[in-house]
Amino acid sequence: MINKCTASLAEAVADIFDGATVMIGGFGEAGSPIELIHALIDQGAKDLTVVNNNTGSGHVGLAALIANGQVRKMICSYPRTTGSEVFPALYRSNRIELELVPQGTLAERIRAGGAGIPAFYTATSVNTPLAEGKELRTISGREYVLEFGLQADFALIKCACADRHGNLTYNKTARNFAPIMAMAAQTTIVQTGALLDLGAIDAEAVVTPGIFVDRIVTVSDPAQESKLVAEGRRYP
Amino acid sequence: MTDHNQPSLGWSREELARRVAVDIPDGSYVNLGIGLPERVARFVPEGREVIYHTENGLLGMGPPPAKGQEDPELINAGKKMVTAIAGASFFHQADSFAMIRGQHIDICVLGAMQISEKGDLANWSTGAPGDIPSVGGAMDLVAGVKTIYVITQHCTKTGEPKLVENCLYPLTGKSVVNRIYSDLAVIEVTPQGFRLVELAPGVTIDDVRRRTAAKLLPPG
Numbered sequence: 001m002i003n004k005c006t007a008s009l010a011e012a013v014a015d016i017f018d019g020a021t022v023m024i025g026g027f028g029e030a031g032s033p034i035e036l037i038h039a040l041i042d043q044g045a046k047d048l049t050v051v052n053n054n055t056g057s058g059h060v061g062l063a064a065l066i067a068n069g070q071v072r073k074m075i076c077s078y079p080r081t082t083g084s085e086v087f088p089a090l091y092r093s094n095r096i097e098l099e100l101v102p103q104g105t106l107a108e109r110i111r112a113g114g115a116g117i118p119a120f121y122t123a124t125s126v127n128t129p130l131a132e133g134k135e136l137r138t139i140s141g142r143e144y145v146l147e148f149g150l151q152a153d154f155a156l157i158k159c160a161c162a163d164r165h166g167n168l169t170y171n172k173t174a175r176n177f178a179p180i181m182a183m184a185a186q187t188t189i190v191q192t193g194a195l196l197d198l199g200a201i202d203a204e205a206v207v208t209p210g211i212f213v214d215r216i217v218t219v220s221d222p223a224q225e226s227k228l229v230a231e232g233r234r235y236p
Numbered sequence: 237m238t239d240h241n242q243p244s245l246g247w248s249r250e251e252l253a254r255r256v257a258v259d260i261p262d263g264s265y266v267n268l269g270i271g272l273p274e275r276v277a278r279f280v281p282e283g284r285e286v287i288y289h290t291e292n293g294l295l296g297m298g299p300p301p302a303k304g305q306e307d308p309e310l311i312n313a314g315k316k317m318v319t320a321i322a323g324a325s326f327f328h329q330a331d332s333f334a335m336i337r338g339q340h341i342d343i344c345v346l347g348a349m350q351i352s353e354k355g356d357l358a359n360w361s362t363g364a365p366g367d368i369p370s371v372g373g374a375m376d377l378v379a380g381v382k383t384i385y386v387i388t389q390h391c392t393k394t395g396e397p398k399l400v401e402n403c404l405y406p407l408t409g410k411s412v413v414n415r416i417y418s419d420l421a422v423i424e425v426t427p428q429g430f431r432l433v434e435l436a437p438g439v440t441i442d443d444v445r446r447r448t449a450a451k452l453l454p455p456g
Contacts, residue, residue, distance in 0.1 A: 104333030104376030127410035
């Protein structure tokens with residue numbers, strides 16, 4: 001029998017090791033698996049390379065993971081967001097690495113990583129500083145830059161509904177990076193708002209097929225990052 | 237010359253957004269940048285259906301939600317809460333950027349720090365030490381969208397021209413801008429350089445030339 005449900009958040013993230021590459025879903029707070037991130041803070045793995053579009057806000061969620069000194073390097077497209085204080089301060093004092101990737105290239109690198117495509121050419125960033133040092137190739141008269149697929153040891157993502165096979169659906173724009181990160185990680189860990197019986201998710205409506213998912217934890221009433229930030233909350 | 241920023245000269249921000257909206261044809265799929273470009277959506281002329289794409293994963297973005305209807309998981313690329321129109325769809329990041337990079341989006345309206353007479357755009361980084369470089373989807377948009385409009389004040393807050401011979405800031409893309417809508421004029425980027433299309437009411441071509449650090453060709 002296949003049952004990917006895990007008893008607790010702590011158990012779900014227990015084997016994340018020092019030096020791991022961890023993809024974390026979310027675009028700003030939408031889709032951010034805040035409870036899984038807090039469990040990773042409790043767990044304490046360090047020297048992590050984290051892939052996320054942003055760098056978190058305030059002192060909860062991803063920003064708290066960074067503030068806790070667990071992240072060696074961020075791979076992201078937009079580290080300077082409203083309410084983002086932790087990353088900018090560390091970056092300015094050279095205490096964290098940044099690999100800046102255009103958002104579409106980041107998405108495609110993750111998708112490629114999950115689909116077994118080691119590299120691809122794209123027109124994005126040609127003739128800009130972000131293409132410096134990269135291989136260029138002219139195809140049908142247009143110049144392209146070579147970008148490599150991106151894989152991870154773990155992905156932490158959030159969804160709206162799951163079943164025990166790991167079939168997932170999402171809520172609106174909280175979907176963002178989750179489906180492709182689920183494909184690109186060796187171990188994909190999901191926090192779901194609801195766990196449904198098999199068959200309750202219409203097969204036509206499944207967004208992430210269960211094959212891409214390894215562990216599921218139910219968090220039926222997830223915290224809202226912007227609310228925690230507004231209240232001045234810190235984790236831990 | 238001390239009058240760069242006299243508010244009385246040229247289009248207001250609202251009028252400018254309205255002017256851009258006039259040039260977006262019925263049936264277009266459009267991506268609007270964060271800030272001033274977002275305002276364009278308010279002024280779509282009567283009788284036209286325009287579909288807005290927001291790169292975080294929504295096609296068919298509607299206006300801001302009514303009070304009490306806000307959903308923090310329904311946001312735009314600027315992380316502001318929005319609504320989804322009837323007929324909207326949600327999708328993941330790779331599909332969203334396939335719409336952009338695969339040249340499916342018709343028009344993108346972006347802000348600018350500098351635009352060169354060759355159509356180069358700089359709008360993501362000053363390159364200054366201590367600046368946190370943040371690019372988001374800007375480089376994907378200029379590389380993949382068929383038509384790039386820039387909506388901008390003609391000069392910076394300190395009166396420096398934004399239309400220049402060569403951009404000094406790091407580029408977002410080379411030869412990508414088709415048209416510039418500033419508070420003073422509509423200007424086309426042509427193989428010969430900047431060419432005036434239309435002046436804001438009360439503005440002369442010499443007013444624009446004085447505030448442009450490159451050659452400005454007359455209409456024609």
